Amino acid sequence: MTGETHENRAIFRITGGARVDFLQNLVTNDVTRGGLMYGALLTPQGKFIADFFLLDEGDAFLIDTDAALAPALIQKLNMYKLRADVQIEETDLHALRGRGEAPEGAHPDPRHPELGWRLYSDTPGTPAETDWDALRVELGIPTAGEELTADTLILEAGFEQMSGVDFKKGCFVGQEVTARMKHKTQLRKGVVPVAVEGEAEPGTEILTEEGKPAGRLHTRAGDRALAYLRFDRAEGPLTAGDARVTWIR
Known part of the structure; x- marks a missing residue:
């Protein structure tokens, strides 16, 4: 069983002995939980830079993001890594997705059960037949370049409901503003x-x-x-x- 190619994605592999601590201190989710995760990198002011999927491969992480966001995301990651033992390399992998029975190696989309599964493959999948925009509109799932912009505060975009932020993991970039929104104010x-x-x-x-x-x-x-x-x-x-x-x- 193959899946539909998720077009316009950029997939990078992050390796090195410091990769776990490096990502854990930056991104909104807990990267130690394993499997396929959804999260974001924010500015120190809590504003959106990029959202992505992270897959823990055991000895590396895959990071799967919108191709239009990839240059800014990788630039920021390289800025933060300084001299840490972290390497970031672009891959030739394809992001596949589908609904129904998942093939071997696929992972449930962590944002919502109705979004099916994702799989990373050396070969492309089939052209999209599913109306993914209609599905995410029905489910209330935002996407980069549309609902997610440089002005976005992620709690206003439903990241908590999409399992895209973890408030128990400790600090991440933009955590102070994001936590204040959760604990001290009601979303308006x-x-x-x-x-x-x-x-x-x-x-x-x-x-x-x-x-x-x-x-x-x-x-x-x-x-x-x-x-x-x-x-x-x-x-x-x-x-x-x-x-x-x-x-x-």
Whole structure:
């Protein structure tokens, strides 16, 4: 059984005796848990740089990220490693994904059970037949370049629900801001699924009935979309361009 190629991914291998401590001190998840993990690298101010999957291969880690984010991510990792015994090399591997029965060597997608499995292979898979955008819109899963940007605070993007952040592991870059959001404040904004009736393109501003800004529309799939909403303004009727928008809860 093969899977569908996840296009536009860059996969690197991280080796060296200091690799575990190096990653553990930087990324949002606990890299000692094993298997396939999801996480992110943040700025010291808690803002998003890149999200990725990490696979513990025993003597190395694979890091699988959006190809557009890879240059900034690898630049930051190289900056942080200094003289540590850590080597970062790009691979020729392909990221495959699918739903249903998983082939040997595949791992469950840690973000949500309905997202199926991922597999890293020397050979590409089949072209995508699954409408992955529609699936992640239904499940409320953000993606880089759409809902995840340089202004994103990861708790507003649902990283805790996607098992992408671990607050018990200790420090990581941006941990102070992220932990403060979790423990001292109630989220007032976030990425959520919405219903859309009418014409509205991604990027359209969402307004309240009184014309106040309430958020912005992002990935759309049919009559559903992901939107970044201000929760205190999302209770009543909302519009985006000529469309009516309803928060799905």
